[in-house]
Each structure stands twice: as C-alpha cells, then as structure tokens.
Amino acid sequence: xxxxxxxxxFVIKFANVNxxxxxxANNMFAKAVFRMGVPVSPKNIFxxxxxGLPTWxxxxxxxxxxxxxxxxxDFMVCVNPQSMAKDVQEVLPGGYFxxxxxxxxxxxxxxxxxxxxxxxxxxxxxxxxTDPRKRQLFKNIIYVGALxxxxxxxxxxxxxxxxxxxxxxxxxxxxNIHALELGYQYVETHYPDVCGIRVETRDNVxxxxxxxxxxxxxxxxxxxxxxxAAWYPITPSTSVVEGFEKYAGRLRIDPATGRKNFAIIQxxxxxxxxxxxxxxxxxxxxxxxxxxxxxxxxxNEFLGLAYxxxxxxxxxxxxxTGPSTGMPTRTQQSDILISAYASHGDTKHVLLIPxxxxxxxxxxxxxFDLAERLQTPVIMLTDLDLGMNDHMTExxxxxxxxxxxxxxxxxxxxxxxxxxxxxxxxxxGDGIPYRTYPGTHPTKGSFFTRGxxxxxxxAYTEDGTVYARNMDRLLKKWDTAKTLVPAPVLHQDRNDSxxxxxxxxxxxxxxxxxxxxxxxxxxxxxxxxxxxxxFSNTVxxxxxxxxxxxxxxxxxxxQMRTLLINELGLSPDRLIPxxxxxxxxxxxxxxxxxxxxxxxxxNVTTLHAKAGESIE
Amino acid sequence: MTYIKxxxxxxxxxxxxxxxxxxxxEGAISTLCAGxxxxxxxxxxxxxxxxxxxxxxxxAKLSGIGCSSKTPTYFLGNSHGxxxxxxxxxxxxxxxxxxxxxxxxxxxxxxxxxxSIGMGQFVHAVRRNLxxxxxxxxxxCYGLTKGQDSATADIxxxxxxxxxxxxxxxxLVTLALDLGATFVARSFSGDKEQLVPLIKxxxxxxxxxxxxxxxxxxxxxxxxxxxxxxxxxxxxxxxTGKMDFVPMKEEITTEYEPGNAQDVTMHDGxxxxxxxxxxxxxxxDRRATYNALQDAKEKGDILTGLLYVDPxxxxxxxxxxxxxxxxxxxxxxxxxxxxxxxDAINAGLR
Numbered sequence: 001x002x003x004x005x006x007x008x009x010f011v012i013k014f015a016n017v018n019x020x021x022x023x024x025a026n027n028m029f030a031k032a033v034f035r036m037g038v039p040v041s042p043k044n045i046f047x048x049x050x051x052g053l054p055t056w057x058x059x060x061x062x063x064x065x066x067x068x069x070x071x072x073x074d075f076m077v078c079v080n081p082q083s084m085a086k087d088v089q090e091v092l093p094g095g096y097f098x099x100x101x102x103x104x105x106x107x108x109x110x111x112x113x114x115x116x117x118x119x120x121x122x123x124x125x126x127x128x129x130t131d132p133r134k135r136q137l138f139k140n141i142i143y144v145g146a147l148x149x150x151x152x153x154x155x156x157x158x159x160x161x162x163x164x165x166x167x168x169x170x171x172x173x174x175x176n177i178h179a180l181e182l183g184y185q186y187v188e189t190h191y192p193d194v195c196g197i198r199v200e201t202r203d204n205v206x207x208x209x210x211x212x213x214x215x216x217x218x219x220x221x222x223x224x225x226x227x228x229a230a231w232y233p234i235t236p237s238t239s240v241v242e243g244f245e246k247y248a249g250r251l252r253i254d255p256a257t258g259r260k261n262f263a264i265i266q267x268x269x270x271x272x273x274x275x276x277x278x279x280x281x282x283x284x285x286x287x288x289x290x291x292x293x294x295x296x297x298x299x300n301e302f303l304g305l306a307y308x309x310x311x312x313x314x315x316x317x318x319x320x321t322g323p324s325t326g327m328p329t330r331t332q333q334s335d336i337l338i339s340a341y342a343s344h345g346d347t348k349h350v351l352l353i354p355x356x357x358x359x360x361x362x363x364x365x366x367x368f369d370l371a372e373r374l375q376t377p378v379i380m381l382t383d384l385d386l387g388m389n390d391h392m393t394e395x396x397x398x399x400x401x402x403x404x405x406x407x408x409x410x411x412x413x414x415x416x417x418x419x420x421x422x423x424x425x426x427x428x429g430d431g432i433p434y435r436t437y438p439g440t441h442p443t444k445g446s447f448f449t450r451g452x453x454x455x456x457x458x459a460y461t462e463d464g465t466v467y468a469r470n471m472d473r474l475l476k477k478w479d480t481a482k483t484l485v486p487a488p489v490l491h492q493d494r495n496d497s498x499x500x501x502x503x504x505x506x507x508x509x510x511x512x513x514x515x516x517x518x519x520x521x522x523x524x525x526x527x528x529x530x531x532x533x534x535f536s537n538t539v540x541x542x543x544x545x546x547x548x549x550x551x552x553x554x555x556x557x558x559q560m561r562t563l564l565i566n567e568l569g570l571s572p573d574r575l576i577p578x579x580x581x582x583x584x585x586x587x588x589x590x591x592x593x594x595x596x597x598x599x600x601x602x603n604v605t606t607l608h609a610k611a612g613e614s615i616e
Numbered sequence: 617m618t619y620i621k622x623x624x625x626x627x628x629x630x631x632x633x634x635x636x637x638x639x640x641x642e643g644a645i646s647t648l649c650a651g652x653x654x655x656x657x658x659x660x661x662x663x664x665x666x667x668x669x670x671x672x673x674x675x676a677k678l679s680g681i682g683c684s685s686k687t688p689t690y691f692l693g694n695s696h697g698x699x700x701x702x703x704x705x706x707x708x709x710x711x712x713x714x715x716x717x718x719x720x721x722x723x724x725x726x727x728x729x730x731x732s733i734g735m736g737q738f739v740h741a742v743r744r745n746l747x748x749x750x751x752x753x754x755x756x757c758y759g760l761t762k763g764q765d766s767a768t769a770d771i772x773x774x775x776x777x778x779x780x781x782x783x784x785x786x787x788l789v790t791l792a793l794d795l796g797a798t799f800v801a802r803s804f805s806g807d808k809e810q811l812v813p814l815i816k817x818x819x820x821x822x823x824x825x826x827x828x829x830x831x832x833x834x835x836x837x838x839x840x841x842x843x844x845x846x847x848x849x850x851x852x853x854x855x856t857g858k859m860d861f862v863p864m865k866e867e868i869t870t871e872y873e874p875g876n877a878q879d880v881t882m883h884d885g886x887x888x889x890x891x892x893x894x895x896x897x898x899x900x901d902r903r904a905t906y907n908a909l910q911d912a913k914e915k916g917d918i919l920t921g922l923l924y925v926d927p928x929x930x931x932x933x934x935x936x937x938x939x940x941x942x943x944x945x946x947x948x949x950x951x952x953x954x955x956x957x958x959d960a961i962n963a964g965l966r
Contacts, residue, residue, distance in 0.1 A: 034966075035966070207962075207966075208966075209962050209965035209966055210965055210966070211965050219961070222951075222952075222953065223952055223953065223958075225946075225948065225951040225952060227714075227715070227943035227944070227946060227951065228711060228714045228715060228943060230707075230710070230711060247953075247961075251953040251957055252951070252953075254939050254950075257939070257940065258937075259937050259938060259939045259940065260936070260937055260938050260939060261938075261939050261943070261946055261950055261951065262938070262943070263714040263933075263936060263938045263943060264936070265710060265714065265744075265936075267707065267740070268736055268737065268739075268740040269736060271704060271707070271736075271737075272704070272706070272707040272710075272736070272737050272740065273707075274707075275700070275701075275704045275706075275707025275708050275710075275711065275737070276707045276708075276710045276711035276714070277711060278700075278708060278711060279678075279698070279700075279707060279708035279709060279710060279711025279712040279713075279714075279715070280711035280712060280714050280715040280943075280944075281711070281715075282698060282708070282711070282712060282715075283676070283711070283712040283713075283715035283716050283719075283944060284715055284716065284944035285711075285714065285715030285716070285943050285944040287711060287714075287715070301701055301704075302701060302704065305700065305701050395962045396958050396961065396962055397955065397958065398952070398954060398955045398958050399955075400954050400955050402948075402952075403948060404948060436696075437696075437716075437944065438673075438676045438695070438696035438712070438716070438719060439673050439674055439676070439696070439716070439718075439719050440673070441673060442671060442672070442673050442694065443673070443694055446673060446693070446694050446695055446696050446697075447696065447697075448688075448689060448696075448697040448698075448699060449696070449697065449698045449699065449700075450697075450698075450699040451699070451700070451701060452699070460689075
C-alpha cells in the first residue's frame with residue numbers, strides 16, 4: 001500500500017471529545033515539535049459546547065515555516081467514535097489513522113488506501129489506572145507518547161515539556177511521563193516501522209515563541225498602559241481580558257499596598273462595556289474592551305458618540321463567523337464594514353488589523369497612543385484563528401525608553417496661559433483639538449461633552465453652518481489619521497508584476513505561501529498586506545500600479561474590497577475578489593486555485609508526491 | 617423667556633469655606649419649561665454643593681437623554697459634564713469613576729432614562745455600589761417627546777394628552793433596596809428643605825446614593841388625574857423624618873428630644889442626624905424600610921425622606937481593591953512592566 005513519507009512537512013489532526021482534557025495533551029505534541037526547532041501551526045476546531053461534542057485539533061508541521069492552514073490530513077488520531085466515520089474520510093490516500101482498538105474497528109471505517117494503527121488506549125488505561133478521571137486524561141497522554149515513537153521524535157523533549165508544564169506540581173510529572181512511555185513502548189513493540197512521517201530536529205524557529213493572539217493582545221494592553229478594562233464575555237474574545245487580567249495581576253500590583261493598578265469590570269452587556277471605556281477615557285484613563293461581531297453591533301450607538309464627541313476608546317474585535325450568532329466558534333473577517341462605519345450618521349473609525357500575535361501585542365499598545373492622539377475610537381480587528389490559536393511568532397519586545405503619547409491635553413498651567421479654551425477649536429490645523437480632563441482647573445477648561453452638535457467652544461448649537469464646519473474638521477482629522485496609522489507591508493522591493501494581491505490579517509499565512517507556489521508555476525504577483533484604515537497613499541499607489549489586483553478576504557461580500565472602492569473611488573473591475581467564508585481559515589490551495597482561474601491555460605500538474613499533495 | 621442669565625449678584629452674598637458665593641455653583645440658564653420641578657432640583661444641588669464647600673471642578677456631572685438629562689448644564693458651570701446617550705449614563709459614570717476615584721460623581725437621570733431604556737445599566741450600577749449620587753427626576757412621563765407615559769406612572773394616572781395608564785409602575789426605590797443599594801432616599805422637588813440635606817448626605821456617602829425625586833412635569837403631567845402632579849404629591853406626601861446633615865468639622869449643637877434622634881456617622885466623619893417621625897423606623901434597617909414603604913403604599917401615600925443607609929458601605933474601588941491613587945494619574949513607571957518582564961514571558965512561551 002502507498003504510504004505517505006515526509007520529514008517535517010505534514011498535517012496531523014486529533015479528533016477528540018470536548019471536555020476530556022485532550023487540549024493540553026494535543027498542545028504538548030505541538031509544543032514538542034516546536035521545541036525540536038520545527039515550525040508548527042496548531043488550530044483548534046471546536047464546537048459551541050462545553051462538554052460532549054466532537055472537537056478537533058489540527059497541527060500543520062512545516063519546516064519551511066508555512067503556517068497557514070493547508071487542508072487535508074496525513075495523520076489522524078481519532079479517539080472519538082462519534083466523529084470516526086467522517087474522520088476516516090478526511091485522511092489522504094497513503095495517510096494514517098490511529099485509533100483505539102480496544103473495541104474492534106467498524107468495518108465501514110476501513111479504507112484500503114489508509115494505514116491503520118490500532119492502540120488499545122482504553123485497555124491500557126483500565127489496566128493502569130483506577131480513577132475514572134485519570135483513565136480519561138491519561139488516554140490522551142498515551143497517544144502523544146505513541147506519536148513520539150511513530151514520528152521518531154526526541155523523547156527527551158517531551159519529558160522536559162512535562163517537567164516544565166507541571167512545575168510547582170511535581171507530583172504530576174512522573175505519572176505523565178509514565179503515560180507517555182506507555183504509548184511509546186506500545187508502538188516500539190507493535191508498530192516498529194509502519195509510519196513514514198518523521199519529525200527531525202532543526203534550527204528553524206530561532207528565538208520565536210508560541211503564543212495566541214488574544215493573550216498577546218491582553219499583554220499589549222498591560223504594556224500600553226491600559227488601566228480600565230470593561231467587557232462582556234463573548235467567544236472568541238474572552239481570553240483577551242483574561243490575558244490582561246492574568247498579566248496585570250502579576251505585573252501591576254502596587255508593591256506597597258498590594259492594591260491593583262488596574263480595574264476590570266465585567267459589564268452587564270456590550271453597550272455598558274463600551275460606555276465604561278468611553279467614560280474612563282473621557283476622564284483621562286487608558287481603557288479598552290474586547291468583543292466579537294455581535295458586541296460591535298451593540299456598541300454602534302456609543303461608537304458614534306465617541307466619534308462625534310471625540311473621546312478616545314480602544315476596542316478589540318475578535319471576529320467570528322456572522323451574521324447574527326452565525327458560527328460562533330469559527331473564524332471570519334466579516335466585521336470590516338460595520339467597524340469602519342459603525343453608528344448612524346457620517347462616521348468613520350480607525351481600524352488596525354494585525355496578522356500575528358506579535359503584531360497583536362504591538363498594535364494593541366499602539367492603539368492607545370493612536371486613540372488618545374486622535375481622540376477617537378480605534379478598533380483592532382483580529383479573528384478567531386489569530387485570537388484563539390497558538391501561532392509561532394517573533395519574540396515580544398519593548399523599548400524601555402518609550403513614553404506614552406497621551407495626545408493633546410491641556411494642563412492647569414496651559415489653561416492659565418492660553419486665554420479662552422475652545423474644546424473643539426482646530427488650533428494646530430490638523431483637525432485635532434485640545435481636551436482637558438475633568439477636574440483640571442478650578443475655573444477654566446470645563447466643558448460639556450455631548451452627542452449633540454455644538455460649536456468650537458462646546459456650546460450647544462443647531463446652526464447648520466457650525467455643524468457642517470465641525471463635520472469638515474472631523475474629515476481633516478481623518479486625513480491626519482492617515483499619516484499616523486501603521487503603513488501597509490509590501491512584500492517586494494519593487495512592484496514588477498502587472499498583477500497584485502492584497503490581503504490582511506490571518507490571510508497572510510496562506511497568501512504568502514500561495515504566492516511562492518504560484519511563482520513556481522510562473523505566475524508572479526506583487527503582494528501587499530493592509531494593516532490599517534484609513535488607507536494611506538501607499539495603498540492607492542499599489543493598486544494604481546497594477547492592471548488588476550486580487551483582494552483576498554475571509555468573508556462572503558468582499559468587505560475590504562468594498563471599502564477600497566468606496567474610499568479610494570476605484571473602479572470595481574480592477575479588484576478581483578478571492579473569498580473564503582466557510583468558517584475555516586483560508587488555505588494556500590484555495591488562494592492559488594482562485595488566482596489560477598484568472599490565468600486561463602495555466603494548468604499546472606503537481607510533480608512531487610509528498611504530504612498533502614492530492615489536495616491540489 | 618430670556619436666554620441671557622444676568623451676572624449681577626448681591627455684593628454681600630454669603631461665602632462658603634472656600635470663599636465661593638453660590639454663584640460659583642450655578643450653570644447656564646435653564647431652557648426647561650417655567651415651573652419645571654427639575655429646575656428646583658438643580659437649585660437644591662447648587663445649594664448642597666455650596667453648603668458643603670465642594671470645589672466645583674472636583675465634580676463630574678453625568679446624564680443620559682431627556683429633560684432631566686439636560687439639567688447638568690444648569691448647575692456647576694465649572695464642572696465637566698457628560699451628556700451621554702439615552703439610558704447609558706451609568707456606564708459612563710462607572711468608567712469615569714474607575715479612572716479617577718478622587719472626584720465626586722453626580723448622575724442625573726429621568727424616569728424614562730432610568731426605568732425603561734436605562735434599566736439594565738441602572739440596576740448594575742446599584743449592585744456594584746458605584747460611588748456616586750444618582751438622582752432620578754421622576755415625573756412619570758416623557759417630557760421631551762411630549763408627554764407619553766413612562767414606566768413609573770401609576771396605574772390610572774393620566775397625563776394631559778393621554779388615557780389612564782394601564783401598566784404597573786416600577787418603583788425605583790424598592791428596586792434599589794432589593795438590589796442592595798447602600799443609600800436610598802425619596803424626595804419631592806417642591807420640598808427643598810428636605811431635599812438639600814438629603815443631597816448633602818448622598819454626596820458624603822461612599823457608595824451608590826440613590827435619590828428618587830418626584831418632580832412634576834408642569835406641561836404634560838400636572839393634571840388633576842395625575843399622581844405625579846404638584847397637588848397630588850403635596851396631598852399625599854409623608855416623610856420618614858427630618859434630617860440634618862452635619863459636616864465633619866462642625867459640632868452638633870441642635871438639641872433634639874431624646875429617643876427621636878438617630879445619628880448615622882458617614883465615612884468622612886460627618887454625621888447625619890435623623891429626626892424620626894415614627895419611633896419604629898430605623899433608616900439603617902432595610903427590613904424596617906420595606907415595612908414603612910409598604911405601609912405608605914397601602915395608605916396611598918408617598919413616603920419621602922431618608923429611607924435607608926448602610927454606614928458600613930464598601931464602594932466599588934474597595935470591593936475590587938484598586939489603587940488608592942487615581943488610576944488616571946499612574947505613569948509609565950507604574951504601568952509598564954518593561955523588557956525584563958517580557959524576557960521572562962517570552963522564555964515561558966518557548
């Protein structure tokens with residue numbers, strides 16, 4: 001029978017039952033590969049459920065560092081009878097299917113082109129353990145041990161991992177290592193040479209780290225000086241504030257009093273969460289909230305107030321599959337338009353779009369500077385894939401000499417110096433007025449913040465001319481924002497091709513891989529990653545310098561494409577949508593196939609027989 | 617009606633401990649209807665802040681949307697104000713308070729703003745014991761949209777334009793008590809003598825101080841068939857007692873008949889001396905308050921005055937143990953852990 005042979009380039013998928021402790025075991029496998037110096041990209045595919053439903057963990061191992069989802073499964077670890085029928089079908093021809101053979105495999109699940117590896121996981125656990133919870137938990141560890149043998153992994157790496165993981169709970173180290181050995185030994189005895197997949201030690205991860213975007217975001221808020229976090233729990237954003245709380249709880253406790261240099265309020269809903277953020281920012285604190293699409297829908301009213309009354313706010317939107325409740329545990333990039341234009345009336349909001357956990361960290365910290373400098377909401381758009389999955393990313397760094405940019409704020413001394421204070425006066429010609437914090441001066445600088453129209457001195461007015469003047473100043477401020485937001489990333493020194501490709505956020509991993517693949521096929525594309533809104537001139541120049549530009553997005557309607565057309569006044573036919581919206585992270589294969597459609601006659605057959613090959 | 621407020625004041629107006637006359641506590645001229653109860657409440661707030669010698673700029677005024685929510689423009693002109701969105705003032709107040717625990721927060725809302733659209737936020741501000749004074753200017757109708765019934769209108773009560781109200785009223789006082797409010801009072805905009813000391817006590821309370829003030833809408837809900845009219849309230853008002861608020865620095869000199877006076881010492885050392893009308897009533901006993909409210913309700917009366925106070929109240933900052941220093945004053949050195957801490961975090965992620 002055909003057998004997939006591959007070194008450091010394969011996809012393994014674990015099929016588990018939600019709530020059985022499989023996540024930490026699967027994570028241990030991914031981290032072991034990472035510690036062997038091989039780039040790895042794990043993804044949780046989980047149900048909207050706490051216990052009992054099928055859940056999967058898919059790990060792409062790729063020594064070249066391609067970290068996007070590949071699609072197709074070379075090796076399936078199936079410990080969930082519920083999903084077995086479907087799981088078997090997903091294995092590529094020549095792939096492997098590891099299962100619990102305590103019970104005989106249903107004949108309907110037997111495929112002639114798949115290599116079966118049966119391990120009596122339940123039997124081993126029944127023999128070894130008496131406590132039912134242990135029987136369940138160690139089953140997972142045993143199959144990780146089995147994989148170590150099958151893939152000829154460095155067993156010492158796994159042992160060290162266990163020791164690190166249970167530091168402080170030393171009692172748990174020996175039993176876990178024992179469970180690993182049970183699996184390892186079983187394979188050594190029964191399947192010494194059935195598997196052609198190997199993980200070999202490399203030096204391809206450098207000093208990078210394995211981190212999820214939400215934790216990185218929470219940590220970015222700690223470093224960015226956020227003191228007030230208000231939030232309402234919603235998948236997939238919940239771990240942002242949990243990350244903030246975890247690190248602030250360690251790093252932000254006043255040593256003298258033991259009190260917290262931060263406040264976290266779990267609000268009654270998203271409306272209140274963003275209200276608290278705005279109230280705190282109005283009163284001079286750095287504040288933020290984290291939510292997902294349904295929360296952004298609810299926050300629209302307040303976002304309009306913050307835009308119009310010019311109050312800073314930082315909002316993290318970890319996007320999930322909409323509309324409505326949609327698929328709450330699947331990924332998408334479908335909140336672009338609602339975020340860009342949130343609220344009634346003429347509004348526009350600054351968007352930041354990170355691609356990696358490292359960028360989640362830096363952009364979150366930067367978001368506070370931007371929000372205070374521009375006195376307006378800043379919305380960072382990540383997604384479930386980035387937020388909730390571990391990604392290999394650059395080590396986090398911080399310039400210790402960095403000072404926060406608190407924006408234009410008058411002090412009591414300033415107020416004594418300047419004469420009459422006008423809250424909405426454009427004194428510097430950049431559209432950004434000066435503000436005062438409440439309580440600054442006994443007799444000067446107070447003003448009324450409101451969502452109604454007002455003049456330059458914050459006095460209520462229904463004078464249309466004054467209203468329009470203010471709306472125009474807000475546009476001037478918008479122009480200033482273009483010079484302050486993160487620039488797009490161009491992936492070539494010079495734009496040489498007639499064709500370009502634009503992408504953002506988590507599409508980066510697959511698009512760059514697709515570009516490499518397409519180049520091998522003779523299709524060269526100039527690539528640009530958008531990182532923010534408003535669009536800088538670089539974005540326009542990039543589009544102008546190409547005949548046609550592919551715009552890759554993970555939504556149905558091509559929302560970024562719409563935004564580009566609308567904001568830059570572009571002709572729609574020059575922007576070709578490449579869209580993926582099934583809730584799974586976009587793959588390089590998909591991008592390539594969509595791009596190829598535009599190049600008729602460009603029919604490429606794959607020459608190499610390697611892992612994942614037949615999914616092309 | 618004039619839109620220019622005369623700036624002339626009597627040259628020998630009394631000054632408070634800060635050397636301010638009452639003028640320092642006034643705001644812009646009101647644009648509400650002449651005779652509106654809300655203007656009397658603004659006047660009471662001005663009086664209370666003046667008498668307490670509060671520095672005006674140490675106050676933040678917060679409101680939602682509606683007639684009542686306009687009033688922060690009409691008092692404390694040297695304070696920052698935030699006229700937010702409908703029913704969402706509590707969240708703005710919560711955020712503002714978290715940013716700076718050292719200021720005084722005055723929230724003004726109405727019965728529509730609090731008991732309908734803002735009910736969700738109101739109840740949560742109560743249960744968090746947010747340190748603020750929350751005044752509901754309760755007129756039983758939506759004034760700014762011309763007199764529709766609000767959720768506090770009594771069954772059968774009738775506004776100028778409408779039919780008798782069909783629905784059960786929401787009693788905000790009972791609701792606040794149920795939610796564990798630590799300071800609850802009810803008053804009447806027409807009774808300044810009662811309202812001013814209540815506001816002074818509320819401002820000195822550490823925690824959520826709620827005052828439901830019946831404040832008749834002269835234009836839409838001052839009819840003979842309304843239970844929120846001046847006449848109806850005057851006829852049915854019943855007080856728990858008379859209250860004197862004695863700031864910390866003053867000695868208590870007034871003599872009361874023994875047995876009738878009950879002193880409640882506030883966090884800052886000031887004393888609320890409560891002169892009971894009913895010997896049985898104890899404003900620190902939540903159960904007694906429920907009984908008194910129920911008794912009044914059965915008689916068709918409106919019970920006013922201080923209804924409940926918890927002198928041991930722990931406000932939100934104490935509950936969540938935030939820094940004594942206002943969060944907004946913290947700087948990079950206190951907020952940013954720096955590269956060294958990041959190195960350790962990185963090491964744990966490999």
